[in-house]
Amino acid sequence: xxxxxxxxxxxxxxxxxxxxxxxxxxxxxxxxxxxxxxxxxxxxxxxxxxxxxxxxxxxxxxxxxxxxxxxxxxxxxxxxxxxxxxxxxxxxxxxxxxxxxxxxxxxxxxxxxxxxxxxxxxxxxxxxxxxxxxxxxxxxxxxxxxxxxxxxxxxxxxxxxxxxxxxxxxxxxxxxxxxxxxxxxxxxxxxxxxxxxxxxxxxxxxxxxxxxxxxxxxxxxxxxxxxxxxxxxxxxxxxxxxxxxxxxxxxxxxxxxxxxxxxxxxxxxxxxxxxxxxxxxxxxxxxxxxxxxxxxxxxxxxxxxxxxxxxxxxxxxxxxxxxxxxxxxxxxxxxxxxxxxxxxxxxxxxxxxxxxxxxxxxxxxxxxxxxxxxxxxxxxxxxxxxxxxxxxxxxxxxxxxxxxxxxxxxxxxxxxxxxxxxxxxxxxxxx
Numbered sequence: 001x002x003x004x005x006x007x008x009x010x011x012x013x014x015x016x017x018x019x020x021x022x023x024x025x026x027x028x029x030x031x032x033x034x035x036x037x038x039x040x041x042x043x044x045x046x047x048x049x050x051x052x053x054x055x056x057x058x059x060x061x062x063x064x065x066x067x068x069x070x071x072x073x074x075x076x077x078x079x080x081x082x083x084x085x086x087x088x089x090x091x092x093x094x095x096x097x098x099x100x101x102x103x104x105x106x107x108x109x110x111x112x113x114x115x116x117x118x119x120x121x122x123x124x125x126x127x128x129x130x131x132x133x134x135x136x137x138x139x140x141x142x143x144x145x146x147x148x149x150x151x152x153x154x155x156x157x158x159x160x161x162x163x164x165x166x167x168x169x170x171x172x173x174x175x176x177x178x179x180x181x182x183x184x185x186x187x188x189x190x191x192x193x194x195x196x197x198x199x200x201x202x203x204x205x206x207x208x209x210x211x212x213x214x215x216x217x218x219x220x221x222x223x224x225x226x227x228x229x230x231x232x233x234x235x236x237x238x239x240x241x242x243x244x245x246x247x248x249x250x251x252x253x254x255x256x257x258x259x260x261x262x263x264x265x266x267x268x269x270x271x272x273x274x275x276x277x278x279x280x281x282x283x284x285x286x287x288x289x290x291x292x293x294x295x296x297x298x299x300x301x302x303x304x305x306x307x308x309x310x311x312x313x314x315x316x317x318x319x320x321x322x323x324x325x326x327x328x329x330x331x332x333x334x335x336x337x338x339x340x341x342x343x344x345x346x347x348x349x350x351x352x353x354x355x356x357x358x359x360x361x362x363x364x365x366x367x368x369x370x371x372x373x374x375x376x377x378x379x380x381x382x383x384x385x386x387x388x389x390x391x392x393x394x395x396x397x398x399x400x401x402x403x404x405x406x407x408x409x410x411x412x413x414x415x416x417x418x419x420x421x422x423x424x425x426x427x428x429x430x431x
Contacts, residue, residue: 061149061425090127097347124354
C-alpha cells in the first residue's frame with residue numbers, strides 16, 4: 001500500500017508553507033517550438049515558494065522549465081503574456097463522474113458526450129478526473145487518447161462499474177471484469193443509504209479487495225460510517241472516497257489512517273446537493289456558475305414540485321447534519337496529518353461538474369483549511385494519492401496542465417474562483 005509523505009502533504013498541516021516567494025532559475029537552453037508563458041507568479045505545487053516574474057517554458061505539451069522573465073529568449077519563441085496573473089497546477093478531482101449527461105443536448109455520440117463532460121470540468125480548472133463509476137465503455141478509448149500534446153479537455157481515470165454484491169464470488173467476478181476492461185481503479189460501495197438498503201458483506205468486500213490486489217489495481221471505497229471506513233482500512237483499501245459522517249473520528253481511527261498512508265477524500269459538496277434544492281440556491285445567480293452551467297438541469301432543479309419534494313425529504317436534515325460532521329472531521333484529520341485528496345462526487349444529477357469543485361474549495365475553507373492547504377489537496381497531494389507522476393505539479397517533464405488566476409490564491413480562497421484561463425498540455429481552453 002502506498003504512502004503519501006512528501007513535502008506537499010506536510011504543507012497541508014503548516015499555514016504558510018511555501019508562501020514566501022523565490023526567484024526563478026536562470027535561463028536554460030530553449031529549443032525551437034517552445035512556448036514561453038511569461039510574467040506570472042508561479043506556485044508550482046511542489047512545496048517550494050511561489051516564483052514572481054517567472055517564465056514557464058512548454059514544448060510538445062510538457063513543461064521544459066521555469067526561468068526568470070528577464071531571461072533572453074531566442075527569436076521566434078512564441079510568447080504568451082500572463083503579466084500580473086498567478087499560475088497554479090490544474091486541479092485534480094479524486095472522486096468525480098464522467099457519464100456524458102452534461103454535454104450539450106444536441107450531442108448524440110456517446111464518446112462525444114463524455115468528452116463534453118470533460119470539457120466542462122476543464123472549463124473550471126479541473127484538468128484531471130477520476131471517474132468512480134457510471135462512465136460508459138466508450139470512455140476507455142477516450143482515456144487511451146489523452147497522452148497527446150493537442151489535448152483540449154480534462155484527463156480521465158476510470159473505475160468501471162461500481163462493485164456492489166453480497167456474494168463473495170460475485171463481488172470477485174465483478175472486480176475481475178472491471179480489471180479485464182482495463183480500469184485504473186476499483187470502486188467499492190459500503191453504505192446502507194441511511195438504513196434503506198443492506199451493505200455489502202465483509203466477505204464480499206474482502207473478495208473484491210483480494211482480486212484487485214492480485215492484479216495490482218488500487219481500490220477506492222464509498223463509506224458513510226467510521227466503523228466501515230476502519231474495516232476497509234483493515235481489508236486494504238487504498239482510498240477513502242467520502243467523509244466519515246456519522247460521528248467524530250476517534251484517535252484510533254486517525255492513527256490507523258496515518259499508519260496506512262491511505263488518502264481521505266472529503267466530498268463535502270456531495271452533502272450539499274442532497275438538501276440545497278429545497279429552494280432556489282443562491283449560486284444559480286453566480287457569474288462563474290452561469291459561464292457554463294447546463295440550463296436544462298437548472299430548469300429541472302428549479303421546478304416548484306421538485307423543490308417541494310426536496311424541502312420535505314426526510315433525508316435532507318440528516319445529510320445537512322452529516323455535512324457539519326464531515327467538516328469537523330476534516331479539520332481534525334488535517335490537523336493530525338492525514339493526506340487529504342480533493343474530490344467532490346460531482347457529475348450525477350444536480351452536481352454540476354467544474355463548478356461544484358469551486359463550492360468544495362469554499363467548504364474546505366469553512367472547515368478551517370488555509371488557501372494553500374486547499375491548493376495542495378487539489379494538486380500535488382491528489383496526484384500522489386492517485387499515483388499520478390506527470391500532473392499535479394509544474395515541474396520539468398510534467399504535462400503543462402495549469403490554471404491562470406487573476407488574484408493571489410495564497411491570500412484568499414476567493415482567488416481560486418477568479419479563473420482567467422485554463423491550459424491542458426499547454427493548450428488554452430478559454431480563448
